[in-house]
Amino acid sequence: MKRVTARRTYSYLGPAGTFTEAALDQVADARGQDRRAVHNVGEALADVLEGRSDAAMIAIENSIEGGVSTTQDALATLPGLRIVGEYLVPVNFVLVAPRGTALSHVQVIAAHPVAYAQCHGWLGTHLPTHSHVPAASNVASAIGMLDGSLPVQAAIAAPGVVKHLDVDVLAEGIGDNAQAVTRFVLVTRTTTAPAPTGADKTSLIVELPNDHPGSLLEMLEQFSTRGINLSLIQSRPIGDELGRYRFVIDADGHIEHERMADALLGIRRFSPRVVFLGSYPRADRQIVQYPERYSDEIFVEARDWLRAILSGEPEA
Template structure:
């Protein structure tokens, strides 16, 4: 049975996303403790796919995922899942709110309940740990007093819910990716997203030129993030998500232009959007517009048209 690794341990939000993306009759799920470990297991072929968080609507990008996707042997996203995120505060049975001195969670988890912690547990020290479920596991082991965890964590660790439905922003969501080794792309659906990472040449206007290639082809950006290249201070990798699929000519044409223009371009996948938003493509960037233009140039070159 093909295995899907996910950022665990059991009881993370990522496990819920992996369950939504996997077919229970076809896939076995494998929890791994870090995001790099999930991506490494995909690269080595130990698992068929891996599920990792990529961005949260409140706290933004998940840097460990961006670095794991941008560096090392290529992996590509074949699906995404967007999950509403609210938390439960878990304690060992018998713990009273007044006794809580330490509260552990993933840094993104802590950032999403900062206001709640200030209002309800003002004396507690927030401790960043590997994952929200790792926090629950550590509370069970007696390392910390409380964990800010996914609601499902209580099914895996014998803890008590001190509070449920905790979230400073009520409709917060996290987006997850299912990544595999490069292979056949998922079929275009008309509601797709393409992810890529590019290192622009370090000169005036280079980023604007890169974005211009997209604008010229009427490609809508859904996300733009920068991470240091880690080689030289002041040099960045740009992570771009755009509406559309590499199978569409305007996306292929734009990627070819970026490949000519940039020091480095890496394709991170074309995959259906969870929200099903259809990409609006109008003349002059529809596939038929590109095909007609290519035919015309070919005919001019043959001396048949002018």
């Protein structure tokens, strides 16, 4: 008898044609499965926590704009979530219009504010007298243009929009930075971390115990004294009073590595609140390098040495 495999559902920021959907396209396990388009990060994570979806793809960092604050704050405050993978999507934009529209006829443009900010150079050169109407998303700008809900002649959108909407592309590659990239993470309910690959990243959120000179240095030393590189450290206000911050951290390595586990124990002793977000393969698959003195074997040998002393064994 043929075994029937249960279908999985993945939430993503919709509608179809967004950069988030492009990130979801990279997930092998999501191909041929059900997709659920949502309106924002909060809805995507609620889908996961409440069981409507098995996983959600959300943007967490942009190479131009930095960390996505809504995502970081949600992950800090919603228990029961775990990052299991990351994906990189090049960010480039196209200018689209209804069929038959000429670039010379464009006076008003719809665009998501972040996309609009990344296209200032091209717009200033080619449409210096245009005006801007904000849209909820890159795809929403094109939909609003077509259905008449936005009083515009053109829209800035992701290239994937042409697969779903009947539009003309007036210009391609209109972003100011050709190297712009957005980092996405796949989030599930709390589960065990994927097995180490040697090219891994660990994400966590750490609160400082109190505001005193050197407190941030004390936190960072938990990683530096164990040979762990931090690829991201970003502060976010906790929100209960001025001067209180949490730190979003990406550290090179996996929780199953002795050096990382030891660092997290140090962080847990130091911080009143630590949120472990996950250990998962890096999107670039770059092998994590570290000095030999921080290898797992060195940590194991040191622990065995201490255990022998405590048990009264004679030194070799």
